[in-house]
Amino acid sequence: MADKGGVFVFLEQTEGVLEDASMEVLGKGREIADELGSSVTGAVLGENVRGLAEQGARNGAHLVLLADSPLLKDFTAEAYASVVEKMVRAKDPDMLLIGATHNGTALAGMLAVRLGAGLMAHVVDLEVEQGTGVLLGSVPGFGGSIVAVCRCKKGRPQMATVRPGIFPAPQATAQPGTVEPFGPGLRPEDVRCQVVERVVQHGASVSKAQRVVVAGLGCKDDLSLPKKLAEATGSAFGVSRPLSDKGLAPKNLVVGSTGSSLNAKLAVVVGVSGAAHFTSGLRNVETVVAVNLDPNAEIFKHADYCVVGDARRLVPKVVSELGGNEH
């Protein structure tokens, strides 16, 4: 049955775990669908992932299409795009929302072309225009300092990838949706890219944490101190993008426009200079404490408490005062 006018959400999984970013998009998708009086369809692709489809159906999706196949065990952009394209063509939704994870971003760009659809990338807000029902997306650009409100003027569905950590996780619904198997119609030769090795570590999401310690380049590649501070304060640990690029921390810990937005009550930011693409990830933090050697560091414009000083001297003392182990 086609569901014209509906909202379609890609529910991404890695190694049998649904991405937080996908769940957040599902919650927002449900909100939009309720506003428009339409429905939400989710898509789960993978191998032996029926449980994840059911999880989507309990958390806001009216219907979850489940493509379960050994050929979909690993995310590969081309094979996934061809299956999601078939699903979207079958359901003819008005909107297609995808969490802006690495895989979600790769999927979205290919899908937009295959569907002839407009795509708003990495949106930090979504709303439905009054009267027209058109989707408006707030798209950050120029390092996150300027935001453009965009719309899809041609092509359907209206597509958006959504930055992780922007919308809250959905509430379980009283009436769970249904799960419907979907034949992926893939032949082995259609999967041209093979994953031969994968190292994955699922940790707590920085975007959900109540307290976060974030380390930047000023920590001089030694993350042991900020990590101890995180431990002593019961905080999650995050990093600015360059530390992750250097291989010192995984991508899911990155705070800012190419990573996650924080939603913490308290963020202690150590040794981060404060470029716009970083500080845009602090907008929803209640209290920001910044520690930096440079009194003119940009980060101090975005902090409630500005500590000019050497973190390598200050942090061990703070940890020790808090009763943690400074060594």
Next chain:
Amino acid sequence: MNIVVCMKVTPKIEQIKFDEVKKTIIREGVENELNDADKNALESALKLRDSVGGKVTVLSMGPPSFEPFLRLAVAMGADDAVLLSDRAFGGADTFATSRVLAAGIEKLEPFDLVLCGEASSDGSTEQVPPSIAGWLGIPHVSYVSEIGVAGDKLRARREITHGHEVVEVGPPVLASVQLGCNSPRFPDFRRKRWADKEFKLRVITNQDLAFAPTDVGLEGSRTEVTGLSRMRSPERKREVIQGAEDDVVRRLVEIVRG
């Protein structure tokens, strides 16, 4: 191996100012540069060519004023450079941009690998590389930090949200390269003189690509911008904590204890 590297010329974003009254971006006086991540893509291409042989062609879309930047890429070691330039291509979103780049790639000799930077510093959508792959109908591997040859396939390490993975894929393929994954080489001085004075840069216009005006540029775009605003950061207290180290530590402890 024939490698095409898509490169964008971007404004230096730290020089960009926003006109609060007109709600527009002030571009006057802003210098341009080769997009950083695209330089990483070029470096990956040059390394690969230097190890297995072949040819590296850089491809960009933009006005004739971008030519010197492509010559710079040639001075860094690219064998050839092609500029896709036509007024009809202007004002394009990622859909229309990727369409023209894909058509440009198809005008070149058959390729094994297309490399792009993961994102541009100005738009940061990360959507052009997967969209080009969509137009070309080839596999796409994103966030690549290392790429090499394994038998008759390409082998790449890519960063994913919770870790990394290694993939193998046969050519032709498009890969987008992670920003900062290598150190782009400097232009060779002698080659720079040659690139500036003697190298013949090829320009492809819409006469060559023969797109209908409604397929490219502003008209061929699927999205439009309805308004711009500065991203407002919330007002912060900006209380400076300074003085004797022990006092600073005590205050910090108070704050983190809440």
